[in-house]
Amino acid sequence: MTNLDATTMVLVLALGNLALCAVLTFYDHGPVRPPALAAWALSKQVQAGAWTLLALGGFGVVPEPLALPGGYALLFAGVAVEAGAAWETNGREGWRRPMLLAALLSILTFFVCYLIDEQGLRSVASSLLLGAFYLIGAIALASGWGKASLLQRFLALLTAVLALVVALRGLSVLVLPGGWRWLSSELLRQLSSAALYVLMLSNGFGMLLLGRERAGRELARLELVDPLTNVPNRRGFFNALAPWMALARRPGLPTALVVLDLDGFKRVNDSYGHPAGDAVLRNVVELCRRQLRDSDLVGRLVGVEFAILLPRTNLDEALLVAERIRAAIASTPVKSERALIAMTASFGVTILRPEDSTVTLFQRADDALQAAKGAGRNRVSQAVASPVEA
């Protein structure tokens, strides 16, 4: 078997990173480019430049005293941003400053080592620093392990193992310059190059597939959750309601449903603008939550109409809860840029009945709500009682 020489491996890494840059240029990421993807694309561009410069140095096209320090400086910057992109993937946005500092320190350390010993110490520094940056990326991917997908866990483990292989090469130059038994220094160099190559591929596929996974999960979430208020939307609320509808057919503690609709909301949008209206909606949900137990559930049915499910709650208690929420909304104006926006809401309250379907249940709650609106708004009205409830 012929050994791949160092320049060929550097060329392979340059071409691989350039290919990834080209793929990312044509990748349709949707209307907004996720920050993690933007950071990762930047890291690939910088790394592609780094490996290309190193390859040109290896082939003698660019003088080595220029290509080596320049190439490695770019490489540390690139892997620092790649590690940062892994943190960004996990929603940690504060990586920029520490990673910039780490990249600058690495470049400085590398230059000092390069000036002291152009060959040995330089290899030690570059391998250890590269390994450390990949390890930081692996730790980022592993954080939140319990919630991470299988793919993310696999990538975290693979990146950690490969980072150690890269770092091991630096250590071996330092501790066992002649190698150890069959593990010659040349074999370690080749293993380290192979690890860098696999890291390029696995991180390449991994980042794009992780992005897809996340987009898929977010899409599935948005089918059930209202993005403005972050509570279940109509479908999500109906899903959560289903088991309680079934329980209502058995004797036991009752379950109550409250529907609420904000009064004269059109005026808010017209007078203060849509963003202020959105802020009021978020505030109303927050006010509701503060008045509810953990087992209660708020959902946004449509527009400015919300529903509240109150398990194990009878009609009198539900009326009290609705009244508390009504009073809280009426007494808590929302601060907008231009003014304090006063708001009121009307409420319809009912109990789930054994014979109910979602249609009859909501029809009854809605009738009660309309009665509250008809009686002057900013009030709570209960549905007409069934003969059993009466």
Ligand SMILES: Nc1nc2c(ncn2[C@@H]2O[C@H](COP(=O)(O)OP(=O)(O)OP(=O)(O)O)[C@@H](O)[C@H]2O)c(=O)[nH]1
């Ligand atoms: N800002 C904002 N406005 C919304 C949203 N969804 C619905 N609306 C507005 O909310 C208003 C709802 O009006 P309606 O419920 O028909 O009537 P209203 O003005 O609230 O009056 P009453 O319900 O009769 O008391 C409409 O102007 C909608 O455009 C939203 O997500 N954000």
